[in-house]
Amino acid sequence: MTDLQLGLLIASGAIVGAVYGFNWWQEYRYKKQANKAFSRNQPDVLLETPKNMVRSSTTGARLEPAVDAPRSEPLRNERLEPALSGASRVDFDLTEALPEDDLPPVIARTPAPAPQREPVQRVEQQRAEPARAQAALESEDVEVLATSQLDPKLDFVAEIHAGELIPAAEIPTLPGPKRVEIIGLNIDDQWEIVAPNSTSSFAELRIGLQLADRQGALTPEQLNAFCMGVQQFADDFDAVVTFPQRSSKLQSAQELDEFCAGVDVLIGLNLLAVTQPFPMEKVRALVDQAGLVRGPDGLFHYKSDSGKTLFTLANLNQKPFGPTSEGLTLLFDVPRVAGGIAVFDYLTEFAQNLAASLAGDLVDDNGKPLTSASLANIRKQLGGIYAQMDDRGIAPGSMAALRLFA
Structure with a gap:
């Protein structure tokens, strides 16, 4: 064995020993830190969670997202005027409606309160309620009109979820061979049609491409070009985009076109x-x-x-x-x-x-x-x-x- 070979052998052994020693020291250090952490008196996150942070299982309702769920506001066809008009409400005074002998003991012994400003405030509130109700109905009409612009049975709808609000002015016009419609969820949590002159900003967008019209059904090439444009737009804003299954939508487009041709x-x-x-x-x-x-x-x-x-x-x-x-x-x-x-x-x-x-x-x-x-x-x-x-x-x-x- 030459001196060179002997030197290389000694050097290799030294390197292996150094690596082994370093790994042993790291393992010892991590084990010591783990023992120290687990030796503390940590609270049980399952047993000591406040009750208001735990979902109740007695209702049986599924807590799932419901963007398009029906709202609980009054329907537009309901007559709201009698309930909101100040002239249609009458405040009855029980002390005038019943004789004093027929009143309960507490009411009979209680002197009539001094006039307060509450009735005036109530009348002012009643006068303001119709305006608020009208504004709520108009806002609801805007949202109903917006959501009616897209139909999964007629459109290929891409959904964009943005990390930051996207101004309407920065949403490009997406060209398409068929009708393209964009609606957005604004900061008031309401859907509206995205127009070029809008000043709103949106946290979510839905972009729909119509599946068929009198020019025929949507083709795979047209759909791929549309998806590429939407994906590029989402990437520019670091947003997440989801698409429906393309093959099933193309089949739906063909079936829809055949039906339309027949009628x-x-x-x-x-x-x-x-x-x-x-x-x-x-x-x-x-x-x-x-x-x-x-x-x-x-x-x-x-x-x-x-x-x-x-x-x-x-x-x-x-x-x-x-x-x-x-x-x-x-x-x-x-x-x-x-x-x-x-x-x-x-x-x-x-x-x-x-x-x-x-x-x-x-x-x-x-x-x-x-x-x-x-x-x-x-x-x-x-x-x-x-x-x-x-x-x-x-x-x-x-x-x-x-x-x-x-």
Whole structure:
């Protein structure tokens, strides 16, 4: 054995011995600290926890998050005026309502108290209560409107939980192939629609991408691009984002699109001039009498009391109106109209009266005459379409229907 090998062997042994000694010393030090810590008289955190910090198990209720749980405030349909109006409340004085002999001993011997300022304060409170109630109802309406903008059956909803409040001005516009809607939970713990001009800040956000519309169902590529944009936005604010299962949502989008395609019907009733073109002055007089109004798009609209279009009157082949017309077209967008059967009955009656007044022929899109029997057949098919929509839970003319058939 050479001197070099002997030196290396001695050096290796010294290193191993040093490591062993260091580990033994560390183990001894930690053991001594542990014995010292456990030798103290520590309280039992399970037995000595204050009672108000322990959940009661007698109620049987599950203490789970309930962001969308129904609120306990009065419903908007309830009549709040009698309870809140100062004029409707009457304060009875028992000393005037009963004779002195009939009063209980304590009341009979007690002198009448001196006038206090409490009634005045109560009247002032009663006057302020209607304003507070009105503000509460308006706030509730804002929250109901916001939460109704997103529907898990119609939207892919991503949830963002931020560590710090996110100002509305710093929330970007997320482009998407379908309708994108953002609502946020503000500092008052209320949901509101996130608008670019809003001054609110939000601790939570819900970003929804609609699954289907008249352009078709959401595709995997479109969904992936949307998720990447939301994830990037969340990363910029060190926020946590959660997504629904993409495969199930894409399947729901396909099923929803197939359903929409089956009920997406546009009924057109055409009125053709026979001998000479229709004079538009006479047409305008007839449509005004029937309640139709000229819209910014140049069409005549028959609207509901709430201002929603029920059906329209257009020039044949969608051409702009001139002094005369070779034909007119009445268009009825089936899934977008509430109370469609009654509207269709009025539509057919108006179309027949218009044809009689203008001496025109009422035909379908193929030029086939529309008789009473054919209109009755269309009405029957219309009832079947509305039944399918009701079974699906998408009422004709509802917000969901207006979104899907846009």
